[in-house]
Amino acid sequence: MAEEEETELSDDQKKGIAKWFLVNAPAGEIQYVSKDLKLVLNDDDVYNEAASEAFPVYNKSHLISLKMPGGFGDVLVTSYGELQDNEYLDPKTAQVAIVDHVKQACTKVRPATDEELPSAYVEEYRNGSWRTIWNIEFKDDIQKLELNGKLLVGAHYFEEGNVQLDTKHECRDSTMFQSPDDTAISVANLIRRHETAYMASLEESYFKLSDNTFKDLRRKLPITRTLFPWRSTRQFSLKREISEELGIGK
Template sequence: MNPSERIDAACSFLLQSPPGEINDVLNDVRNIISDDDSLHEGVLPALKEYNLTQFMTVDVPGSDHQAIISEAARVAATQEGQERFIDPRSKTSFLFDHLSLEASDSQPAEPDADSEPFRAALEKAALTYLSAHFHDGVAAVFAAKDSTNKFTLQVVANKYNPANYWAGRWRSEYTIDLNENTVRGKILVNVHYYEQGNVQLSTSHNVSLSLPTAVVTASPSASTSKILALIEDEEGKYQTSLNDTYQEMGEKTFKGLRRALPVTKQKIDWDRALGPYKLGQELASSKGMFGNS
């Protein structure tokens, strides 16, 4: 395998990294490349893509909360090729290093005066929702660059438990368009269980909601509270569907694959064999992995 093929393989591994394990994967692929300078240069585009799509979180300089690194948060690139991201909550922008996962050079960033009242109200409602349903989650609301009536709401919650060999990430993203009276988005869930095996779950769910005219024309506070109530209902239904799916898998699907007697001539202890799949039930429980209910 030539150096270029090794870099491509390393990038592929990085993009498939389970939640919270990208540094472990990066350390492992160092053995494939055996050249740190080439590795860092070659995999940087993959690291950028991973951080943006996975909603990587970072401490905001001078603030007591975290910000989300995403396409919606990206505002500009410097002449040196570094990227700046915005944190609307603290009204600042900052540089982000995709390799060290650190923010720096925080600067004031004035919001758009026309979109800010609704954006701020939506952010307040989102933070209330976050505190009620997610443990250690992060939420951010961004005003669209091309419209004063379009907003992006993002939520990410991570749960890492390496001592018990599992990790998980919940992401949801919604575009609220007040011109079209719609909320469109998606929910993405990733789970990795690796005790005496390697089981990964990656699933997504699309959301499309219509907003009644009364909701759009209400005050920003009333309107955004109703929008979050609709999102809460949609995420609750999806969580219930995940729980039902895992219940059926545990009770029917996997047991249906068994032999009458395995090679050991002993009956399978399904309480032990189904351990990895019980993690999925934890994911969908109200206070399981992410605290969503």
């Protein structure tokens, strides 16, 4: 039978695959992934198109923090502060950061016209990210506030293995509307309570992974309770054992 001819991928297919790998790179590791992809593709045009589309999606989904020039501090790259494709508002300093998504760098800043409350954020660590998005709805008729939270957590562990965590948790809560100061304190306490509880549940899950799940996935010793002699496997003969069992050759 004649060998099937290999069909080369089109540029669009290559770009789509490259985008998938970039968008799904672990937290803090997209630059490493992009470097390898560029070598694999060996086509600058395809790589540049994929990177220009994938990096903005990755940066905004991971809520990355970039240092602004001029000593203005850091800006969060999010869809909530996005003014244009590469411009992001930093409400704390009332500056607009112009961002190079592929280089993951803020190239310059300009004064902003919007004045909004600063957004708090959790400092990112190289191989993990904690992202929370809270929406608050005011129920004026019943003097009530409803909170809807979405917690997104990603982690990557690769010491003698490759384990990734990508999880999402949604929660709801409410509080009565009081004075502005008291309401702000109540909302902050509710957010703190939900995030602390979810963090505790993740820690408990990790303890169970270490004590139970990983032990079930891999045995330290085989059922014989002895290490397999990899360097002297010739002493074992599957053919001989099967022949003896079936009585072949007798």
